[in-house]
Amino acid sequence: MYVKEFIKVPPSNQNMSEVLSDQIRCIKSTNAEKYTFRDETGLNCIGPEAFFHMLARTGGLEQYASKEWVINHYKWIVWKLACYERYYPSKAAGKFFTMSNVLEELKYRYEREVNHGHRSAIKRILEGDASPSLMMVLCISAVCSNCDLKNDTSSVAETGAQNSNATKVELTDGWYAMDAVLDAQLSKQLAAGKLFVGQKLRIWGAGLCGWVGPVSPLEVSRTVSLLLHINGTYRTHWADRLGFCKGVGAPLAFRCIKSNGGPVPLTLVGVRRIYPLLYKERLSNGGSIVRSERMESKMVQLYNQRRSTVVEGIVSEFQRGAKDSNNYNDTDSEEGAKILRILETAAEPEVLMAEMSPEQLTSFATYQAKLEATKQSDMEKAIKKAFEGTGLGEREVTPFMRVRVVGLTNKIYHGKDSPKEGLITIWNPTDKQQHELAEGQAYSVAGLVPINSDANTLYLQARGSTTKWQPLSSQVTEHFMRFHSPRKSVLLSGLGEVPLSSEFDIAAVVVYVGEVFADPHQRKQWVFVTDGSISESRSEELSNSLLAISFCSSDIDDSSFAPVNSNLAGSTVGFCNLIKRAKDQMNHLWVAEATENSIYFLNLDPRPCSHLKNAASLTQKWARMSSLTLDKLREKVLFIIGDCKG
Template sequence: MDSVNAERYMFNAMSGSSMIEVEAFQHMLVQCGASVVNATREWVANHYRWIVWKLACLERGYATQAGGKFLNVSNVLEELKYRYEREINLGHRSAIKKILEGNASPASMLVLCISAIRSSPTANHETEQSVEMCEDHQNMARRGTHSHVAIIELTDGWYLLNTLLDVELSKQLCSGKLFVGQKLRIWGAGLAGWVGPVSPLEASESVKLTIHINGTYRASWDDRLGFCKSPSVPLAFWCIKGYGGQVPRTLVGVERIYPILYKERFSDGSSVVRTRRMENEVLHLHNQRRSDIIEGIMAEQQKENFGLHCQSNSDSEEGAKLFKILEKAAEPEVLMADMSSEQLNSFATYQAKQEEIRQADMQKKIERALEDACLSTRQVIPFMKVKVVGLTSLCSRRKGHLREGLITIWDPTEKLKGDLVEGQAYSVAGLVPSNSNPDIIYLQARGSATVWKPLSPVALKNFEPFFTRRKAVLLSSLGEVPLASEFDIAAVVVYVGEVYISGNQKKQWVFVTDGSAWGSDFSEEFYNSLLAISFCLSNVDNYASAPVSHSLSGCIVGFSNLVKRARDQMNHLWVAEATENSTHTTCHNLSVNSHLKEAADIARKWAKDSVPSIQKLRERVLTIVGSSGS
């Protein structure tokens, strides 16, 4: 017996002449005092199905002790009476009933049981095409393209909901890791096809629950069905699947916090990312251009209105007549002194109305001019990136390489920006993963929707150390830094190149040294003493100034989050790339506690005593730049 044919199960009557089925139990329930209006055939059949399936499972699980003690007419009737009392008389509702009636969120954490497999994809369908079709359950449900994902039936023991699995869960079903009778702990589910409150007896085909692998876990066999009161166990960071849906909760350690960036979207669909400095420059220029246009229109409007009055349908009114008289009078003040209070009120009302018309007309002209100049409201959203690593328990068997993640936090709150600290571990709820590879997973977060809760020092002792403090790297030891790794350095700016166009990017090269590689061997000094840093900007951004000002030439500057690139063997240069996450600050603006402060002081002292050496390096850079044509 399974949950589907349990509804058709019939008991032998004591007389042996007939069979007892759903209609008979409905009649018995009514005889016990139930209302025919509430104890309908559909209501009884639904609960009869779940009661019979449950009792049959008990018979099967305890075969030697049961002997028909569980699955019998008396027990089924008692269960029906109990459910009628709970649901009809006391008004208690199960989890699925509350969700379908709109009084509970499907995203709440709940435990449901797999009662049937409606459809299962074949192995041939487990392809990347399936992934594309299943990224959005809601759209998929509206299109009716369910052929490549599994549909199962879940129950809370009282009602059922057909459920769409995402691609990863569908694979779990095909491999036998999901099966009938298994309990699942679900978080972050959605409803497809739900347009408003509906009875669970009417929603079996029209409404479907949508669940994803990051929010679905195996539950214990004895977990109570329905809503969960206890908080969820964090999902191990290495278990998070790309495009596997929202993550209920996970534990991460913050390795790096990158500066705030700003993304502007344009009307043609393109976008550009800027640093805070560039955003401030663009915003200032944008506001200045708007002000120039607005001031020009206001000046033009004043010229048009000088000595004139707006023609309107109200010229026959008292106020309009008085305006014309005063306009022609040699001494309007004298005339106004002789006016009655009614005349003064009429004149004031007319003036206010004319001013309102002028202001409305001017506002329309301003809006039209700003729109023509592409200076309407800008669509800019701030965001920040946080590099994290999954925490590993001291008792875990997964030792060694830790999985890294890069979280993009859109529109972060001021509180969040102040609370996040490098080296701190957090319990994070509400992350949404996008793509991933074996080394790193990319996740998205909303500042107000994602909850970051710091772990206590006591709790942190249960996990392996994950944090390496920032330190200033010297040019003499740059060879020890792995390729594509980030590093920080404080150095003297030897030369700031010009901005040039390369493909779809604007580029600028900056050459620096810190004196750490200078020794007794002059040729060796020239091989290791220069670092060329490449700065790139999108060619879409026509307003951005040069990334590095020429005024910084000769200054001591601290660079953070540079990415090491392959060494230029031809020109004997170290090479690094400044990404959108990189920052640079003059030594005067470095805080006392900055890890670059000491290195900057050392570089400044060396530069003060090494003017000839810096000049030779500059001449060398000019030779390199001249030969390359950059």
């Protein structure tokens, strides 16, 4: 009889039969290799070494089935058969846990592994032929209660767990075993008894630490460990087959993602909002600054202009000092240097060169080439030093975009709790992600990493090249609750209905663009707009028809900061993702803040702002017929900001 994999039976309340021997009852994975059978006489003990010789007599080659190989497989076979006897006492009745079955199992494993090249999941991972992130089912074979994680800094660092909260367990695929470090939350599950020896786990997205190259599972160091995270580790059915899983597993419900639970192999989300591309620059002082695409473009232009000025200055200095630098001394080029000095002082150097021998010309050309290379090298060093001295070294800029999502909720299992929202930051997004991700579309997403969470929002990170976004078909999306509210243009007359701190979009005509000014922590600019949706019949309504938008930059030293050009006054502009702030009751002004995620458009045809096109047309039409009103509004703005000049 060949039992092809380790089996953990479902929990049972049945009392174990009193006829089970104390030895079988005490067999664990940690001591199974030491178990010995009694021969027919009852006098001789039959252990792993005896089975090694029995396997050799049946054709097993020591080259492949070494003593270590036999001891390893003997251990897992004995533990497995003992589990049969313990959990199925009436059916097993001593028929499973026998010497003949152990030998047959060893022969079967030799046939599979040696003759047919079968390799278990752990063997393939340790030999470098399979990724530990693939989905697999493994069994907890032991808890390493005496392991010292305080010295295992690599494991702790990669799991992100504190020393006191992380635990090591031994996992087996039924053929081999290796250690695994549990993150803090899985360790709590283990301490609470929700994870236990003999339990099978479906593992997806695991890491591997301490591994430096292909190694046999029989020779692997105990410093090599799988890294398990709660977001990718699930309890599975007791009858699931050990080893790698075929196909793709079920996605983790978005609401079940733990903020410090490691990478999320797969989840389902609906996209509510896609924010514009941003650029984060890491500064030399260790800080950083985030810029919009428009501001980054200005920064690149200014940066290149400054570098060009520095380069031109260095090149001019080298050209002026070119004669003084002709002092290259090299024994192989002495003749070339002499020829150069003679030619520099000669009245007719062309005549002298015409009379030179080929050897002299070659020596002169070699010297000139070396001299030019030295000058070029010196100039490059001088330019690099000048860049560093003026703060114009290489910039560390990373593009990213944010996507606001919500977990999908099945209509059948919809409860009272509102679905969990998330904000995903995609670093170095691909062109496909920038142009094909769409608001209102549902996706299955692989490779997200949660970084933080609050009561309302889960914050996650993604890498453009490694995170996969697969759109769900409309047929699949129909099974989930509606999650998307399409963008719409808000009128100033209806701004009171927008909750504080909420996002809104508006199409408005620019009345006045304020000057950029600095406060203690940032540079700021106010822009005042209107849309003509409020009646002019009363004087107070004139102020109520103004919206003041604040643009800020945390880079206090960036004198080029001017997100809105003054020449936009009088233009109709579409603003997206503004944040409503408290109204200025003294001046009867609506107030909004333009954050990093805010953006404005002059051309309202592209997809991100096409919903503002009709409102912009009406506003533009109103502005053409309301020049006097716009003048009054501008005067009102100037009065508010204390500038009474026309």
